[in-house]
């Protein structure tokens with residue numbers, strides 16, 4: 001998992017789900033929280049990470065580009 | 067007619083202006099067209115608040131301000147610009163002229179939309195130009211634009227335009243050669259939408275995804291492009307091509323260094339940042355001139371690679387300024403650098419290889435200076451394009467914003483005499499069937515797998531150093547890949563995006579390879595191993611490609627020269643500048 005949501009910190013504001021340019025997130029209606037569903041399409045723009053008002057998203061990089 | 071349409075479509079919209087793509091260019095056009103009293107509908111594949119290549123931030127506005135700018139109208143009119151060794155840079159110089167001519171007006175317009183054009187001291191921050199003798203002239207602006215997209219998004223919402231986010235254009239609708247709107251699909255709900263429009267505007271970004279990303283990624287992570295992948299699938303190019311419009315210079319794509327670590331983020335600002343250029347080094351520390359493809363190959367043979375970019379010669383103050391540029395353009399770079407223990411004060415950036423990338427600036431949709439899409443020498447009624455996807459200098463934030471604003475100013479006059487559009491229902495049915503087909507395919511292939519195969523063909527059989535045999539084999543293999551399109555499955559509407567992008571990429575890869583087969587010469591960074599010399603007959607000429615009556619047409623064209631009245635303007639400006647230079 002390279003895009004990680006800390007569910008304890010997330011307050012379900014939907015911003016990441018709304019703005020992600022690659023539509024990586026889906027919305028879980030039961031938990032009222034986002035779900036990382038299409039991670040392989042992420043372009044690591046960092047938008048979800050920088051726009052999350054709760055600082056609840058962490059991004060790390062796949063292993064071979066370190 | 068409308069009754070039938072509503073039976074096929076989940077939603078039918080009638081509008082004056084359909085804007086496809088809500089990036090920088092699209093948002094500017096929409097806000098201005100609404101201000102001018104038009105009914106405007108915007109469809110955006112992602113979400114206008116962070117979509118497009120400016121989504122994560124921008125650090126400079128390369129506005130090419132004339133008179134005070136380094137680029138004068140004289141330069142625009144200068145033959146060298148278009149007959150250079152790289153092929154034809156500007157297929158239509160008049161487009162460039164119009165952009166240059168109105169930069170101070172654009173400055174005001176962007177400020178009106180809420181975009182901060184000034185630096186911390188309330189004054190525009192002119193980027194210092196690194197060459198002696200040009201200090202007096204102004205090039206572009208350094209800007210704090212981390213939030214340019216949310217700001218433009220707000221301006222669009224305030225304008226009252228109809229906004230359809232997560233809505234991807236499928237194809238254009240045409241009647242008697244005119245464009246009368248487009249079909250689209252909501253990529254979250256699968257809703258099929260028909261938009262009937264008097265004018266259809268395209269600003270869907272560049273084409274990059276025929277080649278691998280600049281930051282190579284492992285395994286299935288394939289999208290670390292410098293530009294946003296959603297706006298780099300060349301959707302607009304494919305829409306225009308299938309509707310009979312011309313694409314130009316599809317053989318002359320750009321090339322770049324692939325950067326080993328994902329620290330390319332502020333790449334563009336490296337040299338612009340503070341007017342202090344970066345330096346290039348061999349692995350053992352020898353300072354070299356930034357190599358072109360031939361020189362890079364020599365360096366490889368000499369055992370001098372990897373080569374590096376370095377900033378370690380920067381002053382402390384310049385390093386601070388560089389950090390601000392990183393924050394303006396791509397905040398995540400700090401985090402990545404920190405986690406890797408990478409510090410530009412002491413570390414250098416490894417350049418992996420010199421490789422082909424995207425189709426922009428010189429290549430893309432063929433337009434005239436009124437942003438009308440051309441079919442041969444004639445504009446297609448009802449169809450306009452600007453921004454990164456249009457050939458001839460409308461790219462970058464400045465090109466996209468200016469194109470959108472100028473066109474929106476012209477639209478009320480253009481629409482005055484336009485007839486109500488008539489829709490051909492059979493086209494709508496066909497588009498629907500194409501777009502929703504993968505939803506019914508069970509246990510098929512993922513779009514990303516097909517996309518990787520398309521890229522592999524371009525990398526392997528076109529690439530940097532081309533030859534007839536490789537190109538023909540690539541074309542043959544591409545043909546057999548087409549069957550796979552029907553085997554793609556979409557588990558949810560989300561995957562329709564990737565499927566439609568593959569459809570577009572397949573068409574565009576074919577256009578690309580066919581243009582390369584035709585250009586039998588070596589020029590600039592276009593290399594044909596089997597034709598190593600410049601073909602003089604190709605000087606100042608470029609290829610255009612379109613479909614006419616189901617047939618592919620490829621033509622050799624000459625650039626459209628600057629209009630006499632524009633040329634006169636340029637001469638007057640040159641005289642004024644010379645007088646000012648003499649006085650100072």
Ligand SMILES: Cc1cc2nc3c(=O)[nH]c(=O)nc-3n(C[C@H](O)[C@H](O)[C@H](O)COP(=O)(O)OP(=O)(O)OC[C@H]3O[C@@H](n4cnc5c(N)ncnc54)[C@H](O)[C@@H]3O)c2cc1C
Nearest residue numbers: 087089090091111117118119125126235453454462463466
């Ligand atoms: C990291 C980075 C830094 C950059 N820095 C600078 C800079 O400092 N200065 C500068 O001048 N330029 C910079 N650029 C380039 C600049 O961002 C682009 O030139 C500019 O955004 C182009 O605007 P546009 O409207 O043509 O395209 P985009 O802003 O890319 O917008 C295209 C839009 O179309 C949408 N779209 C695509 N296909 C479809 C479809 N089928 N249906 C519906 N919508 C669709 C996309 O989602 C996107 O929102 C930078 C780019 C990147 C990635």
Ligand code: SF4
Nearest residue numbers: 020042043045046048
């Ligand atoms: S980094 Fe960008 S593409 Fe990746 S999940 Fe976040 S917003 Fe989406």
Ligand code: SF4
Nearest residue numbers: 010011013014016052
């Ligand atoms: S932006 Fe942050 S707080 Fe809001 S839904 Fe996403 S993770 Fe949760």
